[in-house]
Amino acid sequence: MANSYHAEQHKDYTLKIRALLSELPMLCGSFFRAIDSQTSVLTRYAYAIDLRGFFQFAIQQADLFPEKDIPSLTASDLEKIQAYHIELYLNEVSFYQKGDHEWINQERAKARKLSSIRSFFKFLHKQEYLPTNVASLVDIPKLYEKPIIRLEPNEVADLLDMAENGEGLTDRQKQYHAATKLRDVAILTLFLGTGIRISELVGIDLEDIDFENDAFVVTRKGGSEDILNFGEEVHSALADYYMWREQQSALEGHEHALFLSMQLRRITVRAVENLVKKYARIAAPLKKITPHKLRSTYGTMLYHETEDIYLVADVLGHKDVNTTRKHYAASSEEHKRIAAKKIKLRDD
Numbered sequence: 001m002a003n004s005y006h007a008e009q010h011k012d013y014t015l016k017i018r019a020l021l022s023e024l025p026m027l028c029g030s031f032f033r034a035i036d037s038q039t040s041v042l043t044r045y046a047y048a049i050d051l052r053g054f055f056q057f058a059i060q061q062a063d064l065f066p067e068k069d070i071p072s073l074t075a076s077d078l079e080k081i082q083a084y085h086i087e088l089y090l091n092e093v094s095f096y097q098k099g100d101h102e103w104i105n106q107e108r109a110k111a112r113k114l115s116s117i118r119s120f121f122k123f124l125h126k127q128e129y130l131p132t133n134v135a136s137l138v139d140i141p142k143l144y145e146k147p148i149i150r151l152e153p154n155e156v157a158d159l160l161d162m163a164e165n166g167e168g169l170t171d172r173q174k175q176y177h178a179a180t181k182l183r184d185v186a187i188l189t190l191f192l193g194t195g196i197r198i199s200e201l202v203g204i205d206l207e208d209i210d211f212e213n214d215a216f217v218v219t220r221k222g223g224s225e226d227i228l229n230f231g232e233e234v235h236s237a238l239a240d241y242y243m244w245r246e247q248q249s250a251l252e253g254h255e256h257a258l259f260l261s262m263q264l265r266r267i268t269v270r271a272v273e274n275l276v277k278k279y280a281r282i283a284a285p286l287k288k289i290t291p292h293k294l295r296s297t298y299g300t301m302l303y304h305e306t307e308d309i310y311l312v313a314d315v316l317g318h319k320d321v322n323t324t325r326k327h328y329a330a331s332s333e334e335h336k337r338i339a340a341k342k343i344k345l346r347d348d
Contacts, residue, residue: 004256005203005266006219013041020048024055025073031123040222050116057089075129083137086117090141107141114140149287150297156192159283163188168282176262183259183267184275186241191276191291193234195298195316197221198269198291205256206246211239220317228315299324 021029028051032044039047055070058081065077093105093113105113114135121135151159162168163185166177190196200218208217215229230238242258250257250264257266272291280289287293295316303312313324 004205006223009203010041010223013045017041017045017048020045020052023052023070024048025070025078027073027075027078027124027129028120030127031120034123035119046112047116047119050113051120053093053113054086054089054117057092058085061085061088075124078124079130081134083134086114086135086138090114090138107143111141111143114138148296149289149293150300151192151284151287151289151293153301155284155287156297159279160185160188160192162279162283169278173278179262180275182241182244184279186237187259187272187275188279188294189234189237190230191294192298194228194230195295195302196228197295197317198272201291202259202267202269202272204258206242206258207256209238209242209258211235211242226317 017032021032028048032048035044035047052070055073058064059066059068059070059073064080064085065073068077090110090113093103093110095102095104118133118135118138121130121133124130125133164181166174166181169177187201190201196218197220200220203219204216210216213229214231214235215227218226218228220226245258245260248260248264250260250266254260254264254266259267259272261267261271276289276291276294280287283289299312299316302315303309306312309325310321312318313321316324318324
């Protein structure tokens with residue numbers, strides 16, 4: 001049953017992509033069929049959203065095709081698009097208003113949108129629909145490295161203690177804490193003890209857990225299955241929650257889900273994000289902690305203990321060890337603190 005959640009997710013996003021394709025030029029259908037076997041359904045959905053945004057901007061430009069609707073655009077229409085149109089679009093999405101809301105896209109978000117446009121125009125040029133690939137002439141926005149945020153050992157302990165005892169929660173939050181404590185502790189411990197991704201966590205089914213061998217099945221990015229092992233602390237937290245979970249009657253369609261919401265449905269990604277944020281605001285108020293930051297915390301701890309970057313890459317499910325090296329073999333907060341104490345400005 002390890003693929004039940006992910007199969008349903010694949011179906012849902014496939015339907016969303018089909019709906020978006022009806023709003024895009026017909027050539028987009030050929031593009032999405034071509035990349036189907038090389039990309040995940042979530043990647044294709046992101047491409048579709050990005051391309052819709054670009055074409056919604058393009059038909060408003062007086063020197064392009066303002067009299068046409070997007071689905072009717074042909075290859076000859078798309079030949080009119082120049083590099084500066086794409087640059088104008090990226091400038092437009094840096095900041096814009098939609099209804100009562102203001103939207104801001106930083107360089108990383110703009111780079112992703114440009115990547116989607118580049119992939120589409122590269123396909124059109126390769127298939128000889130277009131004589132040139134104008135999108136390749138647009139420079140990718142310069143990306144600055146973000147600081148790697150993770151929890152320190154004392155913060156990890158505080159986070160788990162808080163999830164267990166509810167200390168620091170508001171009165172309203174404490175009303176629900178007794179009902180969610182076992183689940184919340186299990187989720188946080190699983191993140192910190194295995195480095196699991198949030199999409200992998202919400203997709204775990206009851207049948208995926210093997211307590212005899214301290215292992216469980218996850219569905220990785222791209223749909224492949226993997227087996228992860230866990231230690232004593234994860235075993236204890238999971239076993240406590242599992243006993244409670246076996247006594248619950250989940251709603252139809254959610255019977256196999258390991259982690260349930262208070263409505264007895266499979267817990268959602270958004271709910272897990274909010275759960276982590278709730279406890280992290282108290283345990284580490286100066287850090288913006290997300291489920292991915294808990295994954296980073298695990299990766300850092302594992303690297304410090306083993307100094308084996310290939311082991312860390314394997315456990316985290318990284319296809320490229322350079323990704324692992326970039327994030328976990330970098331200078332740690334501990335090293336920075338040591339460096340800070342090395343310099344003395346005045347003699348004692």
